[in-house]
Amino acid sequence: MRSDTPLKAIACFDAVMQTGSAALAAQQLFVTPGAVSQQIRKLEDWLGVPLFVRTVRKLQPTEYATLYWEQIKPALQQIDQANATLQRRLESQVRLSMPPAFANTWFARRMPLLTSRYPGLNIHLSASADNVDFNSHTYDLAIRYFDGQDGNLNVLLLLPDEVSVYCSPAYREWLQAVNVEDMTRATLLITTSHANWSRWLAQVGLSFDGMTSHLRFDQSETAIDAARRSQGLVLTSPWLVEEDLNENNLVQLFPHKLRTGRGYYLVTSKDRPLTAAARQFRDWLTAAANCTDDEG
Template identity: 55%
Template sequence: MGNTNCGLSDFHVVKAARQIIVFRCIEEKNYAMKFDILLKAIVYFDAVMRNGSATVAAEQLFVTPGAVAQQIRKLEASLGVTLFTRAIRKLHPTQVAFSYWEQVRPALLQLDTASLTLRNRTNDEIRVSLPPALANSWFARRIPALTRDDPQLKLHLNASTDLLDGEQDTFDIAVRHCDGHAPGLTAELLLPGEVMVYCSPSYRSALRLFEVSDLVKATLLYTTSHANWPKWFAHAGLPHTDLKIGMRFDQSELAIDAARRSQGVVLTSPWLVEDALEQNQLVQLFDTSLSVGKDYYLVHRQNAPLHESADRLRQWLLKTSHL
């Protein structure tokens, strides 16, 4: 047989093979390290592109703006391109950045969805987000029935009115006061969004509030996030300009509490005052109601199927809302 080692001894062949293996291991280790660094930088890049600000991205990632800037520079060096032009405390994406983001964004969403799906398979805790006023009234009132009907449910409640992002939010189920159009989310009508006028029994008696026109004697309690008084008066046929200027509140709960304390009349959702009506702390004035164009919707992410316990809660809420 001919010499297939090209004149090299067996010792040198084995030594060369070992060197190749070592070099390959080093190359693979370096590639893994580079990929880890690159993936982190891409996540930071994505946060900047989504938020339009390195500062906001840093807050979302729980790091400093300097750390975000450092990762962006690493990504640019790795890719050999300029992703942002720099100004004072501002990053402006280049066309290359928009093109690159369009390509990597689906991959990041796929990773996020895969991780969320796996978490849902191994964790029965249901993350629920509701507006604070609805959480403290309509939902809190029904928690005893929920735990009685399904004692195995584990809830993690979050009170928020923040706008939802079907790609980024990590809730399982949420309730929002909206028009039902939410990109990336499945929305199901939970409660109609009508509003009515309420006050304490003593306030009604003291001012003799028996007709809509009697409201010219009353103090109106405004909620800045739900400024529906002008629409309600137009619907009732009474000029809003003839009425007293009342108190303004940032939260519905504060306006409702003021009404309970006989400080004026409040225009709010009947779902937020069920307990107060039952305990005779508030009474409804008139039959006139107003549909505000927004309802309470039950929403969840389109790209992440609900796990079994979350779907049980969803079905229970929808069933309860129709009772």
């Protein structure tokens, strides 16, 4: 298509051909009859041919207009169909972001329930710990791991965070930890973004300085995987190790828990209402979280 193609004028021309008058076309396009007439003259100048014979009450199409309309109608119909297809797709689309570890564990475990309940839902998931800028209209909603304090967003607590110490059954057998003091022989697996070991140790009467060794990881997933492979003890949320506990890949070493003051929160924009599909997803997500919390 040429860059100077007057698409607005073509839309006005199509409306006049459908309705037979500039006044009715103006009603259909929500503009004034004068604006329609101006666009028709613009199209005639661009094409270099007269499209209508103007009378007092109506516009009479010329032979050029009839021929031109028949040629462009299939393209206009195709544009309408493409618009409708895209709009239907957007109506069923939910764009969301959540932390990678949460996406790959708690959410992934429940995704089959979501897709079976809403088979037409089109989910676009970004697994990222970065904060979402809702002003960019890239996402409908997000799950954030934080303290829930953000006055610029609608914030709903899904799951409070309460961390415990986990390891593989083989590592527990090797460690032979009868009480928490025996942990001094263990390797601590530390996630730098969820650094709660010092607080947990202080809660049970130990200090980080008294530990023999430790390994540091940027991501929770990597630290949890190291624990599965008997590399040490991981301090993490039960929501991230549900499947590992059920399959006995990991076990909780001690009953002691630490409330971190954080949690997994559902956040949405205060300025932009959710689509019907996003509301469906939000309702399902909160129900799934409440069920999890009840089980816990």
